[in-house]
Amino acid sequence: MRQESTLERVEVPSIPSARRVAAGRGGPARIVSIDVLRGLVMAVMALDHTRDFFGTSGFNPRDVMEPALFLTRWVTHLCAPTFILLAGLSASLYGREGSVQELSRFLMIRGFWLILIDLTLIKFGWSFDVDLYRLSVGVIFVIGASMVALGALIWLPRWAIAGVAFIMLGGHNLLDGVKPEQLGVASWAWHVLHEPGLMPLGDGVTLYIVYLLIPWIGVMTAGYLLGPLMRLEEGARQRLLFGLGAAVTLGSIILRATNLYGDPAPWAPQETWLSTVLSFLNCEKYPPSLLYLMMTLGPALMLLASFEHVRGGFTSCFPLSDEFRCSITWSTSI
Numbered sequence: 001m002r003q004e005s006t007l008e009r010v011e012v013p014s015i016p017s018a019r020r021v022a023a024g025r026g027g028p029a030r031i032v033s034i035d036v037l038r039g040l041v042m043a044v045m046a047l048d049h050t051r052d053f054f055g056t057s058g059f060n061p062r063d064v065m066e067p068a069l070f071l072t073r074w075v076t077h078l079c080a081p082t083f084i085l086l087a088g089l090s091a092s093l094y095g096r097e098g099s100v101q102e103l104s105r106f107l108m109i110r111g112f113w114l115i116l117i118d119l120t121l122i123k124f125g126w127s128f129d130v131d132l133y134r135l136s137v138g139v140i141f142v143i144g145a146s147m148v149a150l151g152a153l154i155w156l157p158r159w160a161i162a163g164v165a166f167i168m169l170g171g172h173n174l175l176d177g178v179k180p181e182q183l184g185v186a187s188w189a190w191h192v193l194h195e196p197g198l199m200p201l202g203d204g205v206t207l208y209i210v211y212l213l214i215p216w217i218g219v220m221t222a223g224y225l226l227g228p229l230m231r232l233e234e235g236a237r238q239r240l241l242f243g244l245g246a247a248v249t250l251g252s253i254i255l256r257a258t259n260l261y262g263d264p265a266p267w268a269p270q271e272t273w274l275s276t277v278l279s280f281l282n283c284e285k286y287p288p289s290l291l292y293l294m295m296t297l298g299p300a301l302m303l304l305a306s307f308e309h310v311r312g313g314f315t316s317c318f319p320l321s322d323e324f325r326c327s328i329t330w331s332t333s334i
Contacts (some may be wrong), residue, residue: 114144168218255305
């Protein structure tokens with residue numbers, strides 16, 4: 001007799017056609033396409049961090065005259081926007097059967113915990129530095145802070161949440177001309193919201209902020225708004241996700257070509273055609289410009305739609321009794 005698989009396939013009524021596998025017996029079902037996309041960007045992120053550790057002083061990864069090095073950096077731009085978009089999408093799916101109060105509380109607790117982790121364990125794990133006078137915060141901090149902000153925003157009507165996301169994503173480059181020094185004693189707030197920089201905390205303690213709140217809160221909020229799409233019939237969901245991603249990508253190309261808006265540094269013709277193309281792609285990440293976000297989130301949505309064809313996962317690992325079992329179940333439909 002054929003032995004039953006340790007994985008139990010389940011269907012979730014609220015999302016009738018989603019391809020899912022259970023995390024284990026009685027465990028929550030997972031949407032495979034989200035897990036595969038998240039796994040892909042984790043693999044790509046390793047490339048970025050490897051370059052960061054071994055090549056920080058040897059070259060400029062944004063030099064358009066060095067195509068191989070530029071593209072090694074450019075391909076990793078997919079990571080942060082996709083992670084944060086999927087965090088918002090996952091929050092929407094997580095809270096679909098509970099109350100707004102429960103989801104808000106979950107996001108607040110998780111967000112503050114991530115902020116604490118970034119200031120302590122992440123700092124030590126990244127640099128093996130225990131100096132509490134020189135602090136820095138990065139992507140884990142901004143994910144946590146965006147969760148806290150989303151925990152407050154979900155109390156608003158859906159149209160108001162969409163308005164906040166649209167203004168943050170589409171309008172924040174209008175603020176590029178504002179500099180922290182123009183705000184006097186409130187300059188620290190601008191470093192948190194819009195422009196990277198060193199923020200003195202007093203008594204010799206400084207905090208360097210790399211990831212800014214305004215655009216990244218907008219990305220997580222946009223992900224949250226995508227939640228209802230994942231509850232549609234499979235074919236409709238794929239078409240809408242792919243169409244939305246294609247529209248965002250095409251829009252980024254058209255807007256970038258005009259050099260009118262969306263990035264603080266316009267592209268310009270270079271010595272070679274390839275360097276000109278790289279200049280076109282060279283959008284600002286700190287803070288992420290509108291064009292940077294469109295350039296990355298558009299393809300991310302198309303990938304998410306494409307991964308709807310996946311009928312399993314590379315690994316599905318779950319605890320059973322006192323042992324830890326892993327079952328590999330990878331199959332695709334083409």
